[in-house]
Amino acid sequence: MGSRVKRISFSDKVYALCKKIPKGKITTYKIIGRELGRRGQIYRAVGVALNKNKSKSVPCHRVVKSTGNIGGFARGVNVKIKLLKKEGIMIKNRKIVNFEKVLFRF
DNA sequence: GTCGTGACTAGCC
DNA sequence: CGGCTAGCCACGA
Numbered sequence: 001m002g003s004r005v006k007r008i009s010f011s012d013k014v015y016a017l018c019k020k021i022p023k024g025k026i027t028t029y030k031i032i033g034r035e036l037g038r039r040g041q042i043y044r045a046v047g048v049a050l051n052k053n054k055s056k057s058v059p060c061h062r063v064v065k066s067t068g069n070i071g072g073f074a075r076g077v078n079v080k081i082k083l084l085k086k087e088g089i090m091i092k093n094r095k096i097v098n099f100e101k102v103l104f105r106f
Numbered sequence: 107g108t109c110g111t112g113a114c115t116a117g118c119c
Numbered sequence: 120c121g122g123c124t125a126g127c128c129a130c131g132a
Contacts, residue, residue, distance in 0.1 A: 010129060029114055038128080045129035047113040052130080065114065072113035080113090 010036065011049030017106070018050070021062045024088045025104035026096065028066040035106045047072075062087070068099035 017032050029043035036042065043066075050060040054074035061083040065071040070091065073080035081091050090097035 033114090033128085041115065041127045042129075043114050044112070044127060045114095048111080048129065049113095051113050060113085063113080067115080070113090074113070077113090 010042075010045060011053070014046050014049045015053060015058045015060075018058045018060050018063060020106070021059055021104055024102065026062045026064050026084065026089060026099075026102050027104050027106075028064060029071075030066045031105065032063065050074075062104075064096055064099075068096045070094045070096070 013036055014032055017027075017035060021027055029046045030041075032046050033042040046063075050058075050063065051072075051074055053060065061073060061080045063071070070077055070080055070084075077094065081094065084091055084096075089102050096102065
């Protein structure tokens with residue numbers, strides 16, 4: 001009976017979590033990695049996964065650095081900032097304002 | 107099976 | 120406060 005093989009890769013899990021992020025909130029690469037249950041600094045792989053998935057089907061623009069910096073974006077950091085601002089996130093100097101207030105924890 | 111890359115993080119001066 | 124280095128993980132060729 002168990003012919004249901006879920007070939008879910010690490011990257012796929014990252015996308016799933018990104019979709020879980022509510023509008024107006026953001027998260028960090030570290031938190032995502034931590035939710036995946038892996039030990040160590042896997043946040044590096046998280047960025048790589050999102051970078052390859054430049055599809056807008058995933059709100060990956062809601063993911064920022066743990067330091068509150070915007071980080072990067074496959075379409076351009078400028079676009080990322082604009083999207084976040086539209087969601088209600090305040091950004092100044094490429095940094096998140098009230099970072100802890102808009103930070104979403106799983 | 108091995109090597110290199112990348113949207114990161116923390117520590118140090 | 121600001122900038123730089125080293126370390127770690129997953130994926131592709």
